[in-house]
Amino acid sequence: MNGRFISFEGIDGAGKSTHIDALAAWLRGRGHDVVLTREPGGSELAEQLRHLLLHQPMDALTELLLVFAARRDHLQRTIEPALARGAMVLCDRFTDATFAYQGGGRGVDEGRLTQLEDWVQQGRQPDLTLWFDLPPQVAAARRGAARAPDRFEREDAGFFERVRAGYARRAAAAPQRFVRIDAQQAADAVWVAVEAAVAARPGW
Numbered sequence: 001m002n003g004r005f006i007s008f009e010g011i012d013g014a015g016k017s018t019h020i021d022a023l024a025a026w027l028r029g030r031g032h033d034v035v036l037t038r039e040p041g042g043s044e045l046a047e048q049l050r051h052l053l054l055h056q057p058m059d060a061l062t063e064l065l066l067v068f069a070a071r072r073d074h075l076q077r078t079i080e081p082a083l084a085r086g087a088m089v090l091c092d093r094f095t096d097a098t099f100a101y102q103g104g105g106r107g108v109d110e111g112r113l114t115q116l117e118d119w120v121q122q123g124r125q126p127d128l129t130l131w132f133d134l135p136p137q138v139a140a141a142r143r144g145a146a147r148a149p150d151r152f153e154r155e156d157a158g159f160f161e162r163v164r165a166g167y168a169r170r171a172a173a174a175p176q177r178f179v180r181i182d183a184q185q186a187a188d189a190v191w192v193a194v195e196a197a198v199a200a201r202p203g204w
């Protein structure tokens, strides 16, 4: 039996982390083998690339190529083996983040992104993408001063508006895969929406 691949997306401060953990516990409670992972990261090499991506100054093309290099290693070492043994893979961000951040945020041409996506992923896509959507100013207030911001979190409001618009374009292009979650709601209402989105998938 093949596993299922669920990705979680949204601008920084959307509050997805809590719900990823909750969904993992919920699925384990129903007897599923669950693999929790993230991008950039999710394998030894990709975690090293993540550190560079979040903290080392670089231009937009270098950033893009490192994101896809990390993704390639993550797919080969973590995601594909887990799906092959029938696990539920919950991934905190995947390629929609590249279209949103490098495409929308940094302005990299979407045609280029599509070429890399095809080349690196060989058709692999999440079965379900939960997009935690909320206005950038609400997300910025939530991020607050809790910890030192990384290279992305330091970007201005205009950047996060473009990231959000990038997610909206990806969601419109793949409506069967995407479920938009209103992340402005209280956390318990967000969880109800997450659970409903997964429970609505036939045969899961």
Ligand code: TYD
Residues within 6 Å of the ligand: 012, 038, 039, 040, 067, 092, 093, 094, 095, 097, 098, 099, 101, 102, 152, 153
């Ligand atoms: P994130 O996953 O939000 O981790 P944390 O919650 O620890 O901040 O941070 C990863 C950052 O990487 C986030 O700001 C978005 C960025 N990113 C990209 O720019 N492109 C990508 O393809 C991915 C996967 C992430």
